[in-house]
Amino acid sequence: MTVLSTRGLSVSFDGHPILTDVDLDIRGGELVVLVGPNGAGKTTLLGVLSGDVDPSGGKVTLDDKVLASYAARELARKRAVQLQKQGLAFGFRVHEVVRMGRSPWHRTEREDDDDRVVAESMERADVTDLADRLYPTLSGGEQARTSFARLLAQETPVLMLDEPTAALDIRHQESLLAVARSAAQAGAAVVVVLHDLSLAAAYADRICVLSRGRVRANGSPTDVLTSALLTEVYEHPVEVITHGGNLLVVPVRSRVTTETSTETEEVRCATPWPHA
Amino acid sequence: MTAAVAEHQRAGIRAIAGRIGLLGGLTIALLVALVFAAGHGQLDVPPSEVLGSLMHRIGLDIGPMPHHPQGENTLWQVRFPRVVMAALAGACLATAGALMQGVFGNPLAEPGVVGVSAGAAVAAATAIVFELTFAGTWTVAICAFIGGLVTTTLVYVMSRDGGRTEVVTLVLTGIAINAMTSAGLAFLMFLGDTQAREEIVFWTLGSLNGSRWQYVGVVFPMALVGIAAAMYLAPKLDLLALGDRAARHVGVDVERLRMSTIVVVAVLTAAAVAFCGIISFIGLIVPHLIRMVAGPGHRLLVPASALGGAVLLVLADLWARTLVAYADLPIGMLTALVGGPFFFWLIRRARRTAGGWA
Numbered sequence: 001m002t003v004l005s006t007r008g009l010s011v012s013f014d015g016h017p018i019l020t021d022v023d024l025d026i027r028g029g030e031l032v033v034l035v036g037p038n039g040a041g042k043t044t045l046l047g048v049l050s051g052d053v054d055p056s057g058g059k060v061t062l063d064d065k066v067l068a069s070y071a072a073r074e075l076a077r078k079r080a081v082q083l084q085k086q087g088l089a090f091g092f093r094v095h096e097v098v099r100m101g102r103s104p105w106h107r108t109e110r111e112d113d114d115d116r117v118v119a120e121s122m123e124r125a126d127v128t129d130l131a132d133r134l135y136p137t138l139s140g141g142e143q144a145r146t147s148f149a150r151l152l153a154q155e156t157p158v159l160m161l162d163e164p165t166a167a168l169d170i171r172h173q174e175s176l177l178a179v180a181r182s183a184a185q186a187g188a189a190v191v192v193v194l195h196d197l198s199l200a201a202a203y204a205d206r207i208c209v210l211s212r213g214r215v216r217a218n219g220s221p222t223d224v225l226t227s228a229l230l231t232e233v234y235e236h237p238v239e240v241i242t243h244g245g246n247l248l249v250v251p252v253r254s255r256v257t258t259e260t261s262t263e264t265e266e267v268r269c270a271t272p273w274p275h276a
Numbered sequence: 277m278t279a280a281v282a283e284h285q286r287a288g289i290r291a292i293a294g295r296i297g298l299l300g301g302l303t304i305a306l307l308v309a310l311v312f313a314a315g316h317g318q319l320d321v322p323p324s325e326v327l328g329s330l331m332h333r334i335g336l337d338i339g340p341m342p343h344h345p346q347g348e349n350t351l352w353q354v355r356f357p358r359v360v361m362a363a364l365a366g367a368c369l370a371t372a373g374a375l376m377q378g379v380f381g382n383p384l385a386e387p388g389v390v391g392v393s394a395g396a397a398v399a400a401a402t403a404i405v406f407e408l409t410f411a412g413t414w415t416v417a418i419c420a421f422i423g424g425l426v427t428t429t430l431v432y433v434m435s436r437d438g439g440r441t442e443v444v445t446l447v448l449t450g451i452a453i454n455a456m457t458s459a460g461l462a463f464l465m466f467l468g469d470t471q472a473r474e475e476i477v478f479w480t481l482g483s484l485n486g487s488r489w490q491y492v493g494v495v496f497p498m499a500l501v502g503i504a505a506a507m508y509l510a511p512k513l514d515l516l517a518l519g520d521r522a523a524r525h526v527g528v529d530v531e532r533l534r535m536s537t538i539v540v541v542a543v544l545t546a547a548a549v550a551f552c553g554i555i556s557f558i559g560l561i562v563p564h565l566i567r568m569v570a571g572p573g574h575r576l577l578v579p580a581s582a583l584g585g586a587v588l589l590v591l592a593d594l595w596a597r598t599l600v601a602y603a604d605l606p607i608g609m610l611t612a613l614v615g616g617p618f619f620f621w622l623i624r625r626a627r628r629t630a631g632g633w634a
Contacts, residue, residue, distance in 0.1 A: 050525065051524075052521055071529070072524055072528060072529040072530075073527035073528075074527075075527070076524075076525060076527025077527070079525075080525065080526075081521075081522070081525040083519075083525075086518070086519075087519050088517055089378075089381035089516075089517040090381075090383070091567075091572055092571070092572055093571070096514075096573065097518075100514065100515055100518060101526060103511075103515055104527040106511075115288075150526075154526065
C-alpha cells in the first residue's frame with residue numbers, strides 16, 4: 001500500500017531548480033534508498049517528504065492526505081526523521097533525548113508504553129550503555145545512534161533517515177540498517193539517504209537514483225546498480241561486481257601507482273602554503 | 277529488558293524525589309528569606325514578631341506583636357510590600373531568563389543583557405514623561421509590556437539564524453538594542469521635567485524603594501499569569517533544544533511556541549521592570565545555577581528558577597538597603613556588580629565547551 005507519494009514534484013531555491021518533476025511512491029513494508037551524487041537533491045527530497053521544505057510545484061501526499069494539511073503533532077505520529085546533523089542546545093542526557101521521541105504520544109493511551117519503548121529503542125540503537133551520558137559530550141557516531149534511538153522511540157509507520165551511517169563504524173552501520181530493515185519488514189515505510197552504494201545494495205528493497213534533481217532510475221538494486229548507469233550519473237567510471245551474492249560497487253581507480261603519488265607530492269612541495 | 281525498565285522506574289522515582297526536594301527546599305528558603313528580610317532594616321523587627329504580626333492580621337492570636345510602636349506600621353506600609361515586590365520581580369526575571377535561553381537555544385540570553393529590560397524601560401519612561409494615565413496604575417505596566425514585546429521580537433528577528441542564535445550575534449544584538457534604548461532614554465530625560473528625570477534615573481538604576489501595595493496589585497497578576505504560562509510552555513521548550521527542524525519532527529509547532537514564549541517573556545519582563553526598573557543578570561545567574569544542580573529539563577528549571585530568582589532578589593534587596601547605614605543602594609547596580617563577572621565566566625565557558633562561538 002502506498003503510504004507516501006509525490007507527483008510532478010519540483011522545488012527551486014532562488015529560481016535555481018533543485019528538484020524537477022519527481023514522481024515517487026513509497027509503500028509500507030519497504031526500505032527505499034535514495035542515492036545520487038552531491039547536489040542531486042537527495043536531502044531536499046527527504047526534506048519535502050518530511051514536510052520541512054515546501055515544494056514549489058506538484059503534490060505530496062501521506063496516507064492519501066496532502067502533506068501540508070497535517071498539523072505538527074499529527075504528522076509527528078506518522079513519520080519520524082533523523083537529520084544529517086543533530087545539535088542539542090543544552091546538556092540533556094541520552095535517555096532524556098530518546099524520551100523526547102515519545103512526545104507526540106503524550107496525553108494518549110500510548111504514553112503508558114513510554115518506559116518500555118524508550119528502553120527497547122536504546123537497546124536496538126545500542127546506546128543503552130550511554131543512557132546517563134550527557135549528549136553534547138558524545139562522539140559524532142554516538143550522537144547519531146542516540147538520534148536513531150529517538151527516531152525508533154517515536155514508533156511511527158514512516159521512518160526517514162538522512163545519511164544515518166555517515167559517522168558510524170562498520171559494526172554500527174550494519175546494525176543500524178539491519179534495524180531499519182526489520183522495521184520495514186514489520187510494516188513501516190523506510191526512506192534512507194545513503195552515499196555508500198554497496199551498503200544501499202545490501203539493505204534496500206528499492207533504490208531511487210537521483211541526478212540533477214530528477215529521478216534517473218528507480219527499481220531493485222540489481223536493476224538499478226549497473227556499471228553503465230552509475231558511471232553516467234556519477235561522472236566517474238564505476239564497476240559493479242558480485243561477490244558471495246552481494247553487489248559491490250567500486251569506483252575505477254586509474255592513478256594508484258607510486259609514480260603518480262610522488263608527482264602529487266612534488267606539486268604539493270611547490271606550493272607549501274597554498275592558502276598563505 | 278525488564279531489569280532496564282525497573283532501573284528506569286527507579287530513576288524516575290529518584291527524579292521525582294529530587295524535584296520535590298529542590299522545589300520544597302527553595303520554597304522554604306523563600307519563606308525564611310521573606311520573614312528575615314521583612315524584619316531587617318533601619319528599624320529591626322525580630323522574626324518571631326514578624327510572624328506574630330502576620331498571624332494577627334489573618335485573625336490568629338499567635339506569637340508576639342512588634343514591640344516597637346512603629347513596628348506594625350513599618351512592616352505593613354513599607355517592608356511587606358517591598359519584600360513581596362522583590363520576590364515577584366525576582367521570580368519574573370529568572371523565569372523570563374529561563375524561557376529566553378530555551379527559545380534562543382543559548383544559555384547567555386537574558387532580558388537585561390539583550391536589551392529587553394531596557395526596551396520596556398523606554399516605553400515606561402515615555403509614559404512618565406508624557407504623563408500618560410490611560411489605564412490608571414496599570415498605564416506604566418502596559419507601556420512596559422509593549423516596549424518589552426517590541427524589543428524581544430526585534431532581538432529575536434535580528435539574531436536568529438538557522439534555528440539557533442550564536443553567542444556573538446546575540447550579544448552584539450544586545451549591544452545595538454541597548455545603544456538605541458539609551459538614546460531613547462536620553463531623549464526622554466531631555467524632554468522631561470526634573471521630577472520625570474529623577475524617576476527615569478531611578479529606573480535605569482533599578483530599585484525596590486517605594487514599592488507599595490497598589491503596585492504589588494499590578495505586578496502580582498502579571499507574574500502569576502506569566503509564570504503559569506511559562507510552566508505550560510516548559511515541556512515543549514525541552515524539545516526546542518533539538519533544533520527547529522527536529523523539534524518539528526517530534527510534533528512541536530515551532531513558530532507558535534516561539535511567538536507565545538516571546539509574549540510570555542514580555543509579560544514577565546514588564547512585570548519586573550514596570551515598578552522596579554532595570555535589574556539585570558538575575559535571569560542569567562539563577563537558571564544557570566539551577567541547571568547545574570537539576571539539569572536542563574524545563575519542567576523543573578522553570579518553577580525552580582522562579583523560586584530561586586525570588587530568593588535571590590529578596591536577599592539582594594536586603595543587602596542593598598542594609599549594606600550602608602541610612603542608604604538605599606540601587607539594586608540594579610548590585611546585581612550588575614555581581615552579574616557582570618559571572619557573565620564573563622559564562623562567556624569563557626561557552627566558548628570552551630562549544631568549541632568556539634557556537
